[in-house]
Amino acid sequence: MSNSKCSICATGIVPAGLARSAPMSCATGDICYLRESLATPVEYILQATEVIRQDPVALQRSKAALRDLRSRSIGKYRPCLLVRNAIPGARPATEFLMGTLRREPIESPSIPKVYREFCRAIYPNSGFLDSAHFHTTPPWPHSSQWLVSYPIPLGDNNLVTVHWRFKDESTPAQVYAMDKASLEALTVHSRKTFKEWQARCNKEPEFARAVETEWRVRSAALRPRRRSISDKYLHGSELLCFSPTIATYHSRAK
Numbered sequence: 001m002s003n004s005k006c007s008i009c010a011t012g013i014v015p016a017g018l019a020r021s022a023p024m025s026c027a028t029g030d031i032c033y034l035r036e037s038l039a040t041p042v043e044y045i046l047q048a049t050e051v052i053r054q055d056p057v058a059l060q061r062s063k064a065a066l067r068d069l070r071s072r073s074i075g076k077y078r079p080c081l082l083v084r085n086a087i088p089g090a091r092p093a094t095e096f097l098m099g100t101l102r103r104e105p106i107e108s109p110s111i112p113k114v115y116r117e118f119c120r121a122i123y124p125n126s127g128f129l130d131s132a133h134f135h136t137t138p139p140w141p142h143s144s145q146w147l148v149s150y151p152i153p154l155g156d157n158n159l160v161t162v163h164w165r166f167k168d169e170s171t172p173a174q175v176y177a178m179d180k181a182s183l184e185a186l187t188v189h190s191r192k193t194f195k196e197w198q199a200r201c202n203k204e205p206e207f208a209r210a211v212e213t214e215w216r217v218r219s220a221a222l223r224p225r226r227r228s229i230s231d232k233y234l235h236g237s238e239l240l241c242f243s244p245t246i247a248t249y250h251s252r253a254k
């Protein structure tokens with residue numbers, strides 16, 4: 001929803017019932033904390049795009065890139081919106097990943113075009129042109145946050161167990177979350193976005209191929225320069241709780 005259509009912006013009324021204190025288990029709608037690359041949802045998007053699926057070379061490139069991202073645990077710790085948590089050992093958690101795109105304008109030539117198609121603003125980021133934005137409760141504290149509006153499964157079946165918090169929030173704070181109505185609106189919006197993308201790519205295969213080619217070039221440049229555990233947000237003792245991708249059920253249980 002654009003600013004003019006957003007009921008929260010129009011009325012100033014934030015849905016009630018979200019004020020919860022951390023720590024508690026991670027639930028649908030919560031903003032959680034995990035290690036994943038913003039490249040991962042792009043590979044899922046490409047592999048779901050019919051034009052790419054029909055191109056064996058492009059499809060293999062994407063599959064190899066996703067394997068590499070997952071096997072080497074490339075990516076940094078970042079916020080994610082939990083769509084549903086895992087069933088340990090049986091089903092992975094599903095998430096919308098969030099990122100700041102290095103706080104560069106999304107129109108910047110250095111930002112891959114595919115992000116312009118799928119990134120949606122988290123208010124007070126007001127987005128670009130007439131694109132949708134979404135709110136969290138409490139309000140997100142900076143205006144550089146984006147969410148890739150394509151939900152992805154995590155790489156293992158471990159529970160997501162850690163809520164997002166900023167570095168100055170070392171004591172238990174309110175859980176950042178998206179209310180049920182906003183999450184539903186986002187889910188509907190993300191399906192519509194992908195449907196429109198698929199239709200455009202089918203109509204203009206050259207557009208899809210150009211976006212994929214540009215992505216391959218740019219994503220290499222966007223990879224983290226070092227694979228450190230960038231953990232200014234965590235205390236040292238908590239680092240032990242993380243698997244290569246997310247906080248694990250088993251290590252939390254120890």
Ligand SMILES: [Zn+2]
Pocket residue numbers: 003006007008009010123133135
């Ligand atoms: Zn709004």
